[in-house]
């Protein structure tokens with residue numbers, strides 16, 4: 001596991017900003033270190049120009065352990081990262097971005113599961129089946145972020161998601177993975193799938209299970 005993952009997080013954030021998935025201050029990224037604490041983006045930082053001081057180190061129970069710029073606060077969505085790390089001990093990185101397509105696709109359904117198209121790219125999210133019928137979990141976007149985190153814990157306690165990703169309606173995707181590099185890959189794959197779903201709808205193509 002990475003000793004200090006902040007350079008990986010800075011690199012990913014710059015990439016996502018350039019792709020329009022972390023416009024302005026949108027989104028937040030975190031990664032764990034060996035002692036099970038995690039570095040997370042401080043709240044309200046411009047995601048195209050992060051530096052190492054723009055991160056806060058947090059314990060799994062939410063205490064601030066290290067804060068290079070003490071006026072900084074951890075991401076407003078830290079409770080979602082905590083929920084993911086508590087549910088999935090193998091997760092070492094958790095990335096959340098805000099693309100236009102993620103918001104669009106979350107409106108194509110009015111229930112809790114987004115059907116995913118049976119495309120090859122799903123292999124990158126761990127689905128090795130022919131014509132898979134899998135879904136991405138969708139959660140409501142409550143104003144109070146801990147409510148979203150609680151809904152995630154409650155649902156995933158009993159239902160393991162098909163893919164290591166979830167969508168918050170009208171908000172964005174959150175992915176998790178065993179390393180920052182794998183989490184970057186998962187974001188790119190999830191966003192590719194969202195673009196495909198938007199394009200398929202425009203083309204009148206139906207793949208619903």
Ligand SMILES: CSC[C@@H](O)[C@@H](O)C(=O)COP(=O)(O)O
Nearest residue numbers: 025026027028043044045075076
């Ligand atoms: C553009 S504001 C978006 C925020 O409300 C939130 O959803 C977000 O992703 C970033 O919050 P942050 O507190 O900077 O981690």
Ligand SMILES: [Zn+2]
Nearest residue numbers: 027077096172
């Ligand atoms: Zn967000």
